[in-house]
Amino acid sequence: MKKLFLLLLLSSCANVPQIDRGHLAKRMMSLEPRPEEATFKNEVRAFRETAVGGSAAVGGGCGCN
């Protein structure tokens, strides 16, 4: 995790210009290509497991103690 964080910090100096982001603009490259479907998936996981976080499904609902 520390290495990844360092990589993140270092890489922020090596910016990718807007004109070179054609591939990044593709739907498959977005952080969540299927957001609505993923929402349901994440909520099911959040209520069937003790763990939450890392997605928007983090709380609420009478069953989530």
Add this chain to the structure above:
Amino acid sequence: MVVTNKKATSILLGFIVLIGQMQNAFAEMMQKGRTKLKVLANLYHQNSNDGAQVVDNFGREEANVFEPMIFIEHQINENTAINGNFVFDAWSAASDTKLDTYTGASGGSSIANQARVSGTFGVRQEYGSTEWHSSFGFSSEYDYRSFNGAVGASKGFAQDNFTLGLDLRYYADAVKLFTDISPASTARISDFLPRQILNVSLSASQILTVKDIVQLSLDFIRATNNLESTASTVLVNGTRESEDLPETRARYATGVKWVHGVGDTSALHLNYRYYFDQWGADAHTIGANYYWSVRDEQDLIELSTRFHKQTKVDYYADSFSAAHQGFKTSDSDLEDFSSYEVGLAYDRSLGDKKLFGIDLENVFFNNGVTYANRTNGLRYAFWQSSFAFEF
């Protein structure tokens, strides 16, 4: 499923957690006057005979959920969009009536088939590299209700190579809990009792190369008051009692996600999350998704797999002795287990269509299936179909 009641209910109520996420459902700003609409139907089934929390000692956790959702976003001007999400779900569960038969909690009728309504309304604005959003939501059913709000903002730095986001969500909930369940014939359900949940999420994403993005996230969640599940029970020296849990639960999670372009038409998404909480549980979760663009990148195929391993909370046991002092739960969701999940989805572009005289653009028809198996006996699967378009 008394406790299955809890389980199914929790699934249904899960849409509450969407509140904050609705903002991102249609992340791209559209042209002024444009509207996006998506109808998503979720069909869920779970089964198990190992739920130690079920009041009748049979452990059956079977439940079925049908949950249609509508997402809509309308662009007011070039900077501002409003959005809404509406859910009506219906569900049935094998042992829902175990306690309700005695209490008439749902108005004297069986709760084997329930329904819930919820909605979210939000606004989103974008100025240059800064975006903010807020929303308000509600949810209502016979043993649970919620009013909740969310605010959040994100800002891009270094020509949007680095993006920082912060989200705050607050839920003012109320829940009814079964009490006096021993014997079940004297069971009753309480009036609405308050529960509060606060969530703070921090995320940071960085473009590494023309084909790599990484995202880090931190979550803090604090829940207070009446954190027991509706109708969850424990077996104490052969007698069923309601579960008893602390009045607060602080939860922490950190995650990392890496998106890597593989060639020109596919991408690999890898993610990992570590979680721990105040009740003594911790968990490791790793997932991999492979996306493949086909038909000149119009359609999208997704293959996914996920592994989750968690330890039990300090208060969990299958049963308790009469001498046991302190909190206690037998909720199978809070037990020590591993979970394996696989999924397949196909999003099909239909191009532009004319329907009832209305010109629809970017029409999509999507389908997907997910299956999961837990080592403590529970299995679940769900089918998702959606129809989306712009006009």
